Amino acid sequence: MNYRKFGKTDLTVSEIGFGAWGIGGPSMAGETPIGWGVVDDDISISALKKSFERGINFYDTADFYGLGHSEELIGKVFGNRQDVIVASKVGHRINNDGTIRLDYSKNYILEACEKSLKRLKRDSIDYYQLHSAKLDHLENGECIEAMEKLKDEGKIRYWGLSLNTFNPFPEAEFLMKKKLGDGFQIVFNIINQNGFDVIKEANKNGSGIIARMPLQFGLLTGKFDKNTKFEKNDHRAFRLTPEILSESLDQLEDVWKIGEKYNISKTSFSLSFILNIPEISTVIPGIKTPEQAILNTSDFIKIFDHDFNLIREIFKEKLIRVVELMQKQG
Numbered sequence: 001m002n003y004r005k006f007g008k009t010d011l012t013v014s015e016i017g018f019g020a021w022g023i024g025g026p027s028m029a030g031e032t033p034i035g036w037g038v039v040d041d042d043i044s045i046s047a048l049k050k051s052f053e054r055g056i057n058f059y060d061t062a063d064f065y066g067l068g069h070s071e072e073l074i075g076k077v078f079g080n081r082q083d084v085i086v087a088s089k090v091g092h093r094i095n096n097d098g099t100i101r102l103d104y105s106k107n108y109i110l111e112a113c114e115k116s117l118k119r120l121k122r123d124s125i126d127y128y129q130l131h132s133a134k135l136d137h138l139e140n141g142e143c144i145e146a147m148e149k150l151k152d153e154g155k156i157r158y159w160g161l162s163l164n165t166f167n168p169f170p171e172a173e174f175l176m177k178k179k180l181g182d183g184f185q186i187v188f189n190i191i192n193q194n195g196f197d198v199i200k201e202a203n204k205n206g207s208g209i210i211a212r213m214p215l216q217f218g219l220l221t222g223k224f225d226k227n228t229k230f231e232k233n234d235h236r237a238f239r240l241t242p243e244i245l246s247e248s249l250d251q252l253e254d255v256w257k258i259g260e261k262y263n264i265s266k267t268s269f270s271l272s273f274i275l276n277i278p279e280i281s282t283v284i285p286g287i288k289t290p291e292q293a294i295l296n297t298s299d300f301i302k303i304f305d306h307d308f309n310l311i312r313e314i315f316k317e318k319l320i321r322v323v324e325l326m327q328k329q330g
Contacts, residue, residue: 001055006281007183007208009158011085015275016297017058018051019284023073024066026233030098035066037234043289048077050290054297060284062089062131063116075121088116089131089162104137109146113155128156129185135170158182166327168195176205183208190255190270191216192323193315203279211274211283219248222266244325251318258307268299276303
């Protein structure tokens with residue numbers, strides 16, 4: 001495992017981190033699935049332990065993942081040990097009627113952080129993130145006040161923002177101009193390269209960069225075909241429609257032709273593409289099993305500049321259409 005500096009902080013993170021959304025298990029917002037279906041906690045615990053054995057020291061979760069269950073599992077396995085870096089998020093909650101509510105009020109963030117600390121069994125959260133806060137939330141200022149207060153009190157070490165999936169520019173620009181926060185989490189993968197310019201600019205700003213959804217819900221693993229179906233309690237059941245699945249697989253064919261010469265799995269090739277960007281601090285594939293922990297930490301290669309640029313062009317000419325379909329789906 002290689003390690004990278006996280007922006008201007010004193011954190012040194014494994015270049016592959018552990019995306020902990022999946023181990024939260026099935027959870028619902030009313031009739032809408034917000035998890036990845038049924039998981040076995042014993043297998044999830046084994047996945048966490050195997051990931052640590054493989055050199056992963058960065059674990060990214062949120063209080064919304066399994067409505068706290070993901071944090072509880074990480075707390076159970078690692079607790080307050082200092083050789084593990086834990087990142088969590090705040091701002092999403094479920095109303096009594098089952099709808100999702102974004103809450104970035106100061107009081108809520110302060111209360112939510114206390115609950116996360118208890119679930120994680122930690123004295124402080126290494127990196128605390130506003131979970132997809134919008135520009136108006138940032139301009140309101142309460143969320144920023146809360147994060148700065150938590151940092152001053154030592155309950156969090158650093159804080160940042162998990163950016164919008166499809167248009168990360170406005171919120172990133174706001175925080176960078178004001179020199180606020182310590183980093184950004186951004187969707188970046190072969191299919192969705194919208195955040196490329198933000199990554200470059202944020203690095204100049206001294207921000208740490210977390211690349212999330214590196215395998216785009218599994219589309220970049222090579223495991224799906226046009227007939228793939230998902231369980232009703234898996235959020236991909238409504239996100240990866242037959243149209244999106246078909247368009248994605250068709251438009252990825254040229255990418256996989258490029259990848260053939262490297263003789264590695266589609267998963268490793270997809271992660272390697274992201275790791276070839278030095279400004280990215282860590283990449284967080286979702287890991288639910290020990291086998292995935294091994295696969296997601298194996299066979300990384302340097303992609304030739306010519307091939308890297310070709311993939312960038314395929315995104316601009318073809319894959320951008322897939323991103324547009326996903327944006328309409330929500």
